[in-house]
Amino acid sequence: MIDTIAIVESNDELSPGYRLLVLSFGREVEARAGQFAMLKAAEVFEPLLRRALAIYRQPHPRRLSFLYQILGRGTQALSQLGPGSRVEALLPLGNEWPIDVRTGLAGVVVPSATVPNPDRNIVVAGGIGSASLLMLCEQLAKEGGETRLLFGAGNAAAARGCGLEDFAALGLPLTITTDDGSLGERGFVTEPLERLLREEDFSGAIIYSCGPWAMMSRVAEIADRYRLRCLVSLEAPMGCGFGVCVGCVVAVKTDGPPGYDSYKRVCVDGSIFSADRIEWKVNAMTHS
């Protein structure tokens, strides 16, 4: 984990409300699939807190890219940065997607009992949650097992903003849904997931997912029904990103009465969790 000043290489709009930020660092950074950074424009006094963004790609040992959606004041401030601007950055943060499941799901705090089949993977991306999944998909594509990619977004423009082209370029079998049907199937991305599991034999597959809370909760439900291992990367409002504010917690299942272990910090105990350990009903998000 380093706290440093990065320089904006580019910050281009991919689609209205979505941008790709490329940062260059004074030294090499080691970033793994699923990790994130806390970022903030260096000369901006308000908002105070840095914002969590998944590491989208690493085009160069000293360069990282981030894909983000402009929502509120923090992402708005980021969107105004031009090349050469300074960005305060803390990274890399959080655990990584446990890709090589043969060596155990290292880094994922709450292990599951189901037996995974490392050669069959389903990746379910919802909205800008895609940003956390590209490096995972790159590696899954390389590993050679069977990987299905389900990609949901609000509409065609949003799908483009969520990096659809980069995902499509990987050559993995891809199903697209949009809420309004402007691209791919109309409806939620959980529909093709259910269909896939109903119509094909995916026993033992691992589901990787990132997206809105409600979507991931539904994915977890489906995985549970089909007794599949499911990993999710969660979001939560973050104060610090490195474990000290205890503000970013999610409720997890515990055996005993409520105790210190009832809540896990998304930033250091995650952001990737085994879906079956999450108390989905205790809402971690303000905006879900």
Next chain:
Amino acid sequence: MIDTIAIVESNDELSPGYRLLVLSFGREVEARAGQFAMLKAAEVFEPLLRRALAIYRQPHPRRLSFLYQILGRGTQALSQLGPGSRVEALLPLGNEWPIDVRTGLAGVVVPSATVPNPDRNIVVAGGIGSASLLMLCEQLAKEGGETRLLFGAGNAAAARGCGLEDFAALGLPLTITTDDGSLGERGFVTEPLERLLREEDFSGAIIYSCGPWAMMSRVAEIADRYRLRCLVSLEAPMGCGFGVCVGCVVAVKTDGPPGYDSYKRVCVDGSIFSADRIEWKVNAMTHS
């Protein structure tokens, strides 16, 4: 007075820490010598308050320029704006330099008893206070009377930042001082003022001045000694710029006991005052 969004045409550094901001407006603006505007970058949440900047020049009916020194958070935020950025602007504000003294010193709240000679003028600019004086000097140069210009700054670079070239271009007799002697005379600008009054006959002249509080206070003292009419443009921390917060006051001399009239608002009762009416000892400035 209009509250509007202006667009940055240019915002170039004149010298380290000094910039010239050119704004374009959607409509014609009527700006008079000595008036000011309250400005703030439109997408910046902090600092909250707009900053007072004198109108430096009007290159076009829909365009105004401002010369400013980068001091704290507000001017720093302004300094970061590039062409095309949006600026929240309230203007024109305050009274104007009463150039045509033959028609009376209209707009100056507290009249003085001394009889001015409209054909002899001394302009004393200190630091970035110059920004308020260029349009006045342009008009005095046009009027044709005898005008002496005394221009003080910290050093040669600061003098350039305070618009020295623009003043020099007017062709008025010009004396420059710098604190460190890197340009012109070494010392404060009040020294050539005293010399001028001692060595030449400037009876009846009007002194116009803008600069740091301590300098203007000294100019006022000298004017008083030589029984000359002296007008100063004052600075004060401003909350609103249009008279409603009553935060920008200066203490003025009153005949009776302290009352509602003991304090005048720099923004609407000034910023130009007759120096003999100011209670110089009651400090209006946090930073003088």
Next chain:
Amino acid sequence: MEARKHDPRLAVEIAGIKFNNPVMGASGTFGYGLEFAELIDLNGLGGFSTKGLSARPLPGNPPPRIVETHGGMLNAIGLQNVGARAFVEQKLPLLRRFDTRVIANVFGYSDDDYLEAIQILNDGEGIAAYELNISCPNVKEGGIVIGNSASASARLTQKAKRGSSRPLIVKLSPNVTDVSVLARAIAEAGADSLSLINTIVGTSIDVNTRRPRLSYGTGGLSGPAILPIAVRMVQEVARAVDLPLIGIGGIASTSDALEFILAGATAVQIGTANYYDPTVTTKVIQGLASYCDRYRLDAISSIRGLAS
């Protein structure tokens, strides 16, 4: 007076006074109202509260009187004002031309001062209500000295109510351990409405001169920085008393205003934001109408207190 143009969904009533909408300018930040006539349509405004008026004109504190802080500002104006008489004679006649509610904010150094100011204002035509400022932190007598004590507040409220020909709004100090205790005492003493919050006492020190930045030493903190505290206090008071409340503190946007209404306020006053966004009141009024559109509300008052 074009009554037609007012959005009926935004109308609210406080102590029998009808406001065209729940958005007002806050005392001390809206001058005598007239200063805004060039910038906004005063007829579109719910109302405003005047700068604190005292029986006699006051000079206020020496400068510096204001300093900006992160997310807010400190002020120690010290109630410089034209005096109640000049207000009635010079300002009110001009204000009567506008279709908006004028609230006279009243200040005194003693109970008698307050009563005298009210007496003078009782003669004025075009005042909708009085707002008793017992919460100004920038004076050595009156204001907060009364407002931080439930018993002193109640005593003055009772007297003021008796001496007043108009509905009485009492403006609460936030500088107390339990604002609901204060609110209950003032409600029982006969107030028609409560407004809150006034500014929170703070200070700022210049580390180079090593002196306070304000000549008065301390000042009152206002602006977005205090909004979360103000919303919480409105919620507490809404639970404690049955009076209409006017929410104040850091409002700079429609959603800020909605937070206060959801916390239990009938109307809101916008203060500091007027300084850096002089048309903010107009924007918030429009924003409330859009919110009604979006959620198909017949009346903005239908969401009052829903977050409690």
Next chain:
Amino acid sequence: MEARKHDPRLAVEIAGIKFNNPVMGASGTFGYGLEFAELIDLNGLGGFSTKGLSARPLPGNPPPRIVETHGGMLNAIGLQNVGARAFVEQKLPLLRRFDTRVIANVFGYSDDDYLEAIQILNDGEGIAAYELNISCPNVKEGGIVIGNSASASARLTQKAKRGSSRPLIVKLSPNVTDVSVLARAIAEAGADSLSLINTIVGTSIDVNTRRPRLSYGTGGLSGPAILPIAVRMVQEVARAVDLPLIGIGGIASTSDALEFILAGATAVQIGTANYYDPTVTTKVIQGLASYCDRYRLDAISSIRGLAS
């Protein structure tokens, strides 16, 4: 432990404890200290206060626990912590490697809970002092429930002092009418030092869901927004009692820290700023040394209280 490298001008003493400099991490924002070892040199830090420790581990409140506001944030963590025993056994041994002062922040739901936590911590080696957290606003018992009452605070202080083998710092609640009354009562009850301020109670409402944004309903406001209030309270307490004070509230820069020292604080704690600027403590320590250079100060403590 390279004692040489410490700037002697910055050394301060509180209740007999020597701090290498007056800059500490504030409780609840500095974890158990170890989380910062990767980011700053802990040996350079004056000290830090741990997350509130209770006799038994606590789960804390359900999410959402934090929400950002203008110039600050609200938190309602609810004191999730590993418990005093686990702290002594798992964290302290690691902390003893660093040349910095560890202050154990202590919390309980009742007087007995506090005493029990202190009892457990008394066994731990490497704790410099206790900080009694009687000002946490995010719990239904203990914390602010005690800290807003001068008598309850004094009673607990007395008991804690008796049960404690170490100097006792009491952390004051800012949610009171007169913090100096509170301070005097706690000083008389035997506290060795006072720290202030804890967070100010606030709330934030989501105007779309029409519910509070925090699951707990209200939270504690921290960050630059509250600095002017905190500096004012330090000044008031410095005038009221003769104890060394630790100033807290919104510090994010050297000049912020200096404001507290000029107001009367011997040392400062930095909280929220650590979240968005994890090396802020180091920067402020360097900044204080530069200030000493600039004004040729032999000791930073020589300017303590000068603005009063």
